[in-house]
Amino acid sequence: MSITASVDTTIQLIARGELEGDTCTPDLVEAPWEFDSLLPSYGPGASMADPIPAAAPRQGELPEEYRTASPEELHDRIMAAKATLGDRVVTLGHFYQRDEVVQYADFVGDSFQLANAAKAKPEAEAIVFCGVHFMAETADIISRPEQAVILPNLAAGCSMADMADIDSVTECWEQLEALYGTEPDAQGRVPVIPVTYMNSSAALKGFCGEHGGIVCTSSNAETVLKWALERGQRVLFFPDQHLGRNTAKAMGVPVEQMPLWNPRKAFGGNDVETLSDARVILWHGFCSVHKRFTVGQIEQARAEHPGVRVIVHPECPMPVVDAADEYGSTDYIVKAIQAAPAGSTFAIGTEINLVQRLAAEYPQHTIFCLDAVVCPCSTMYRIHPGYLAWVLEGLVHGEVLNRITVPADVAVPARVALERMLAARPDTTMAA
Ligand code: SF4
Numbered sequence: 001m002s003i004t005a006s007v008d009t010t011i012q013l014i015a016r017g018e019l020e021g022d023t024c025t026p027d028l029v030e031a032p033w034e035f036d037s038l039l040p041s042y043g044p045g046a047s048m049a050d051p052i053p054a055a056a057p058r059q060g061e062l063p064e065e066y067r068t069a070s071p072e073e074l075h076d077r078i079m080a081a082k083a084t085l086g087d088r089v090v091t092l093g094h095f096y097q098r099d100e101v102v103q104y105a106d107f108v109g110d111s112f113q114l115a116n117a118a119k120a121k122p123e124a125e126a127i128v129f130c131g132v133h134f135m136a137e138t139a140d141i142i143s144r145p146e147q148a149v150i151l152p153n154l155a156a157g158c159s160m161a162d163m164a165d166i167d168s169v170t171e172c173w174e175q176l177e178a179l180y181g182t183e184p185d186a187q188g189r190v191p192v193i194p195v196t197y198m199n200s201s202a203a204l205k206g207f208c209g210e211h212g213g214i215v216c217t218s219s220n221a222e223t224v225l226k227w228a229l230e231r232g233q234r235v236l237f238f239p240d241q242h243l244g245r246n247t248a249k250a251m252g253v254p255v256e257q258m259p260l261w262n263p264r265k266a267f268g269g270n271d272v273e274t275l276s277d278a279r280v281i282l283w284h285g286f287c288s289v290h291k292r293f294t295v296g297q298i299e300q301a302r303a304e305h306p307g308v309r310v311i312v313h314p315e316c317p318m319p320v321v322d323a324a325d326e327y328g329s330t331d332y333i334v335k336a337i338q339a340a341p342a343g344s345t346f347a348i349g350t351e352i353n354l355v356q357r358l359a360a361e362y363p364q365h366t367i368f369c370l371d372a373v374v375c376p377c378s379t380m381y382r383i384h385p386g387y388l389a390w391v392l393e394g395l396v397h398g399e400v401l402n403r404i405t406v407p408a409d410v411a412v413p414a415r416v417a418l419e420r421m422l423a424a425r426p427d428t429t430m431a432a
Contacts, residue, residue: 005360006099007376009352014351014374024048024375032382033062036155039120045287045378048161056162057133059382059402065384071100074385078104079394089395090121091388092139094131095330096289096351096374096380101130101388110330111135111198114424118143126150126395129404130388132158132379136404137183137202138400141411142418147288148400152387156379158199160315164239166203166283169194170264173211176236177317179275187232192281193232195224197240201289203407209413214420218329221247225280227424233279236261238284246314246321255318258282284387288317291348295323297370301347305366311336312349312370319348330354335360352376 001021013019015029018057027044029034035043035058040052067078082089082104092114093105107117112129113137118127126148129136133151140149173194180191194213196204206213212231216224225247237244239265245258257279266285267275275281293316301308309419312324321327326336333348340346342364348355349370359367394401406414 003016005017006376007356008098008100010356010374014206020214022373024373027377028374028381031067031386032153032155032384033059033067033386036153037061040141041166042159042378042383043155045227045381046292046375048379049289050159050306052157053162053165054159057154059153062386062390068196069389070388071385072387076141076390077266078385078392081389082204084248084396085392087121087123089126089392090118090124091392091407092117092130095334095354095357096377096388097130097355097383097384098359098376098381101383102299102357102384103351104385104388105130110217111138115139115142117234118147118149125136128388128401130383130389131234132156132161133404134158134161134199134201135398137406138198138205138418140404140406141202149399149404150391150395150402151404152391152402153382153384154402156382158379160285160287161199161201163168164196164200164283166201166207166265167351168206169207169238169283172261172268173207176275176281180233181265189231189233191232192234192236193228193236194236195228195244196238197221197243200239202410205417206410207209207413209416209418209420213417214424215417216243216421218243219331220421221314221422223424224253224421225251229279229422235280236283237280238283240287240315241282242286242290242317242321243314243393244280244282245318246316247328249318250402253279260284286317287315289351290349292371292373292375293317293318293320295319297372298323298347301368305345305347308345308347309336309340310347310349310370314381322330324349334358337365337367340365342386351380 010029013023025044091106093108118139128150136149136151146203186191194208194211196208197238198217259270259274259278260282262284298310309323311326316329345366347370352369355369391401
């Protein structure tokens with residue numbers, strides 16, 4: 001399959017038979033609002049088979065004028081709204097957003113880079129976050145209270161973040177306290193430190209803040225785990241088992257000392273002896289985008305492209321990370337490509353929108369996604385220029401649509417956990 005600049009264009013060309021290739025579902029050719037009024041689901045893309053919690057936010061129907069507008073009309077309306085709003089609004093675009101949205105972003109990056117980017121525009125009354133729900137929550141936690149954080153489509157959640165909810169984690173915590181007690185050991189280490197990945201709800205960040213825990217990103221997970229294991233005999237890591245396992249394994253923690261916690265079973269499905277030996281207890285969560293990558297794909301890339309450099313994201317399963325040449329956050333992947341000599345060949349294991357954009361931006365290299373089947377993140381896909389035009393024009397008319405607000409009783413402890421992360425390594429390069 002040849003590379004084009006936009007994943008959306010690629011999907012449409014494949015659907016029309018004008019480009020060879022496969023998508024994971026024909027539904028990807030539809031506009032995201034086609035799914036807003038159906039039964040709750042993550043919609044087409046990598047998470048389409050994941051069960052969605054009943055309480056997941058839903059998006060009401062987008063007004064017809066935005067659903068029926070041509071791409072050219074939406075472009076003109078977005079540009080006009082941005083010009084009218086000027087510095088009153090800052091628009092953020094995550095690396096995994098479609099190019100048709102990223103083109104309007106004032107900043108493009110990973111989740112924490114973007115949350116911090118909003119701080120660079122303190123005069124902005126509104127932060128329009130083209131990303132997913134937990135990212136907008138984080139931006140709300142660290143932005144000024146007067147700034148409104150807007151998520152253009154409320155159905156843009158994250159299936160991985162949804163795999164750990166505050167009730168299940170609290171229940172797990174109570175079982176661990178019953179097992180380990182609450183007293184520190186002779187070295188002053190408490191029985192368990194909770195660590196949450198940035199890709200989690202604000203409630204879980206708040207939980208970590210209240211229980212001596214911390215937040216990590218895919219860039220600083222090792223630094224944060226070291227911090228936690230200095231203060232605790234073991235770590236409870238949620239929601240992504242793969243980031244936790246890959247990071248702890250690289251630090252020398254034996255895989256046998258990393259039991260998986262299944263929230264639907266007593267003691268997570270583990271026996272007492274296993275939990276007593278545990279160093280890192282891994283929540284049963286995963287990213288359906290990164291779970292698609294396989295060792296077989298890496299073998300095929302090596303066979304077809306001798307000398308290829310295989311870089312995968314640490315949300316990939318352990319055998320994939322082990323088989324790759326390197327692994328790292330989105331920021332790591334971007335910097336590795338930027339620093340490579342012209343003529344390099346990369347097989348990348350992360351979301352297709354970023355990989356395809358990098359291929360277009362760095363034509364001096366050969367860059368392709370390890371997975372030949374086009375299957376974007378379902379929830380990132382829920383943001384479309386139609387929603388962006390709707391929320392921006394709402395601001396022009398003095399209406400704040402789709403505001404994401406984290407209540408103070410959650411935001412205050414969540415900020416504590418985020419500040420511990422920053423203090424663990426002040427020059428942290430963020431990614432998620
Ligand atoms: S790529 Fe994975 S972790 Fe990121 S938003 Fe999509 S489902 Fe969530």
